[in-house]
Structures are given as structure tokens and as C-alpha cells.
Amino acid sequence: MKVLRNIGIVLLALLLCGWIWSRFGRVDETPLATKIEPAAIEVINFGKADSADGNIIGMQPILTPANYANEASFYQLLRIYMERAKSGGLFNKKTIVVFPEYIGSWLVAANEKKKVFDPAATITDALTLQVVSNLFAYLPAYFSSSSADRTKEALFRMKQKEIAGIYQSVFSRLARDYQVTIVAGSAVLADPEVTPDGIIATRPGKLYNTSAVFDIQGKVMQPLIKKIFPITDEQGFTCAAETTQSPIFNIPAGRLAVLVCADSWFPAAYRNLNNKADVIAIPSLGGPDSVWTSPWNGYNGFPPPADVDTVADYHHITEGDAWAKYAMAKRAPAAGIHNGMNVFFSGKMWDMHPEGRTLTLQNDSLHISDPAKNNGRITNLWFKK
Numbered sequence: 001m002k003v004l005r006n007i008g009i010v011l012l013a014l015l016l017c018g019w020i021w022s023r024f025g026r027v028d029e030t031p032l033a034t035k036i037e038p039a040a041i042e043v044i045n046f047g048k049a050d051s052a053d054g055n056i057i058g059m060q061p062i063l064t065p066a067n068y069a070n071e072a073s074f075y076q077l078l079r080i081y082m083e084r085a086k087s088g089g090l091f092n093k094k095t096i097v098v099f100p101e102y103i104g105s106w107l108v109a110a111n112e113k114k115k116v117f118d119p120a121a122t123i124t125d126a127l128t129l130q131v132v133s134n135l136f137a138y139l140p141a142y143f144s145s146s147s148a149d150r151t152k153e154a155l156f157r158m159k160q161k162e163i164a165g166i167y168q169s170v171f172s173r174l175a176r177d178y179q180v181t182i183v184a185g186s187a188v189l190a191d192p193e194v195t196p197d198g199i200i201a202t203r204p205g206k207l208y209n210t211s212a213v214f215d216i217q218g219k220v221m222q223p224l225i226k227k228i229f230p231i232t233d234e235q236g237f238t239c240a241a242e243t244t245q246s247p248i249f250n251i252p253a254g255r256l257a258v259l260v261c262a263d264s265w266f267p268a269a270y271r272n273l274n275n276k277a278d279v280i281a282i283p284s285l286g287g288p289d290s291v292w293t294s295p296w297n298g299y300n301g302f303p304p305p306a307d308v309d310t311v312a313d314y315h316h317i318t319e320g321d322a323w324a325k326y327a328m329a330k331r332a333p334a335a336g337i338h339n340g341m342n343v344f345f346s347g348k349m350w351d352m353h354p355e356g357r358t359l360t361l362q363n364d365s366l367h368i369s370d371p372a373k374n375n376g377r378i379t380n381l382w383f384k385k
Contacts, residue, residue, distance in 0.1 A: 026111060027069045027112070029072060031075075036080055040376075041375055041378060042376070042377045043090075043377075043380065044358075044369065045382070046380065051382070052383055052384060054253025054254060055095050055096070056340070057095065057096065057097045057341070058341040058342070059097055060344070060356055060379070062372070064347055068117070071166045071170060074110075074166060078170065082174055085378050088380075091179070093216055093252045094251075095180040096281060097180050097181070097183070098282075098343050099182070100344055101185055101211075101285040102186055102188075104184065104185055105187050105188045107162055107187065108130075109126065109130065112134075115129060119350070122351045123349070123350040126350055137158040138158055141154035141155075141158045145157065148235070149236030149237040153207060156237065163187055163189065164201070167184065167200070168199070168220065171212070176218030180216060181256070183258055183281040184211065186211040186227070188209055192224055194220050194223075194224060200220055207237055207239060209227035210224050210225065211224070211258060212224055212225070213225075213249050213256070216251075221251075223247060225260060226245065226260075227241060227260040227261065228241045228243055228245070228266070228269050229262045229265070230262070230301060231301040243269065246272040246273075247272075248277055254279065256277060257280040259273075260282070262301070264284075264342065266302070267305050267307075273337065275336035276336075278337070279385075280337045281340065282342040282343070292320040292323075294319055296314065296319045296321065320357075323342075324359075324366055324368065329359070333361075338363055339363065340361040341358065342360075342361075343356065343358050343379070344358065346372040355371035355373050357370065357371055358379040360379055
């Protein structure tokens with residue numbers, strides 16, 4: 001019995017030391033430094049303000065791990081881009097601002113150890129440190145998960161409070177302070193809903209890649225938009241939403257439709273949008289520009305629609321050509337939507353370097369930007385309904 005007691009004391013001491021280590025060296029509430037000059041942010045304009053019914057802006061901040069250290073760091077970086085747009089005369093109460101897909105998902109790293117945000121680390125290094133320093137929260141989430149990628153599912157589940165809380169707080173504040181409608185990219189959220197008092201609440205259910213729209217008072221608009229056609233990499237930890245959702249929002253600029261990334265490739269996602277929207281916003285993720293210019297491997301995660309020429313186009317046209325041929329530029333006009341913005345993620349997220357482009361639909365004509373690599377970009381479209 002004495003031996004067992006001593007073993008118990010040693011184990012308890014080890015657990016206590018582990019817990020103390022896990023709390024040591026975490027970021028505080030001070031924002032990590034953001035080194036960017038607003039004047040260096042490129043601004044591209046389409047159309048004329050004096051002949052427009054509203055405008056839609058694709059916001060492409062260059063994001064790094066440090067921008068996700070805490071709420072203050074996240075807000076500080078996005079505010080720089082919002083101020084750049086405001087100083088350029090782009091904001092009014094009919095403005096729609098669209099942020100990239102997954103911009104909220106990286107809040108999974110918020111409030112972790114400072115070493116997680118080391119730009120020299122790999123994504124594997126960062127997530128491993130996060131797991132080890134959160135074992136008491138991670139292990140229950142891991143063993144209760146049922147997806148193919150239990151590691152990712154557990155990470156997102158154990159950080160739902162930070163992800164949902166910071167995501168809503170920051171985008172609500174930006175929408176309210178600048179009096180614009182914001183399509184807040186997306187975040188991975190667990191069975192999310194908007195409560196009667198306007199809070200994005202998460203529950204123990206399935207994970208969805210979710211986008212929220214904030215009105216000019218900073219309130220979350222119904223419904224939340226859940227991705228219908230997650231690609232193969234997402235299917236390991238997120239679920240497909242129903243095609244019955246109808247993501248149409250009545251805002252000062254008119255009727256806004258929102259689809260998340262790959263959903264813009266499928267006619268089924270437009271079924272409830274037909275002739276019901278004036279403009280469409282599509283947040284996307286993407287990768288390095290080498291993917292955009294590489295041969296297209298075809299539809300990812302789901303069979304192609306009937307109108308896709310798999311023989312002539314698979315492995316023969318580029319990824320970028322396929323976006324132009326089969327996504328927003330083709331399917332939005334067919335649904336009676338003639339203006340829109342498809343904005344991609346850009347940044348240096350550990351060893352991942354997405355170099356997003358922006359696709360602008362102007363009266364059925366598609367404009368494709370160069371990749372955003374260094375300074376970030378704001379793309380503005382003045383549109384006529």
C-alpha cells in the first residue's frame with residue numbers, strides 16, 4: 001500500500017507540473033505587433049460610384065500566425081484594412097465587405113503558448129505544441145470524436161468557445177464601427193445556431209464550415225451559411241450541410257446571396273437563389289498560386305454536375321481556368337445574379353503560403369486578379385442592380 005501511495009503522489013506531482021507548464025508562456029491580452037503600412041495595401045476599383053446601387057469589397061489581408069494570438073491581434077490587423085478602405089472613400093451604408101473562407105477557423109490557435117505563433121515553426125510543430133499543452137481538454141474531445149480526422153475534430157471542438165466568441169466579437173465590432181455589411185469569411189463551428197439574443201452558440205453536434213453575415217448594426221443575420229459541398233480534406237472533420245438552406249439577405253444594397261467556396265461550383269447550391277439576389281459573395285480558401293496554374297484534377301469531394309466536360313477539361317485546363325468556367329462566372333448569371341465577389345485567403349500561416357486571387361463578376365464579365373503575395377489587397381466593385 002505504501003508503494004502504491006508513493007506512486008500516486010509521484011503521478012499527482014507529474015500531473016501538477018504538466019498543468020503548470022501548460023499554463024506558462026501563454027499570450028496575454030496584449031496584441032502582437034502588426035507590421036504593415038496601410039499605404040502599401042493595393043486597392044483595385046471596378047465601376048463608378050456615382051452610377052452604382054451599392055458596392056461589394058473583397059478584403060484580402062495578409063494573415064500570419066501572430067494575427068491569431070488573441071482577439072486584440074486579430075482585430076488590430078483587420079482594422080488596418082478597414083481603415084484603408086474607409087480612407088479611400090469606399091464605405092457607405094450600402095457597402096458589403098467579404099472576407100476569405102476559414103479566416104475565423106485559425107482562431108483555434110487563440111490564447112495558446114507564444115511559441116505556437118513562431119513564424120519559423122511548421123503547422124505540425126504548432127498544432128503538436130497546442131495538443132500537448134491542452135491535454136486535459138484535448139483527450140476527452142479526441143476520444144469522443146467519430147470523424148475520420150479525429151485530431152482536427154478534437155482541436156476544433158476544444159476551442160469552440162474561443163473561435164465562436166472572438167469571431168463574433170471582432171466582425172460585429174467592425175460592421176458596427178464602419179456601418180457596413182460584412183460577410184465574415186468562415187469558421188469551423190459545432191452545430192451552430194443564433195440564439196434569440198443574437199449570440200452565435202455552438203453545441204455538441206457535428207462540425208460545419210460556417211459563414212455569418214453581420215448587418216450595419218453589428219448584429220448576426222439569419223441564417224448562418226453552412227458549406228454544402230466540403231472538399232475531400234474537409235470531409236475528414238466537417239459535415240455537408242443541406243441544399244435546402246436559402247442564404248439570401250435583405251440589406252441596404254439589395255438582396256445578397258452567400259455561398260462558401262466549392263458550393264459555387266454546383267447548380268444545386270444555386271437552386272434557392274434563382275432570381276432572388278442582386279449580388280453574390282463567395283469566401284474561398286485556395287493555396288499557393290502554383291495550384292492555380294497547375295492542371296485541374298477535377299471536382300473535389302463530390303461527383304461533377306452533368307454540364308462538366310470531364311474528358312476535355314480534367315487534367316487539360318488549369319485550376320484557374322476551371323474556376324472561371326464552372327464556378328461563379330458561369331453559375332451566378334444562370335441564377336439571375338450578375339455581380340459578385342469571390343475572395344481567397346492570403347498569408348504566411350507557418351509553412352503554408354496561400355496566395356489568393358480575387359474573382360470579380362461585373363455585369364456577367366469576370367475579372368481575375370493577380371495573386372496576393374506581400375501587401376494585401378482590397379478589390380472594390382461598384383455595381384448596378
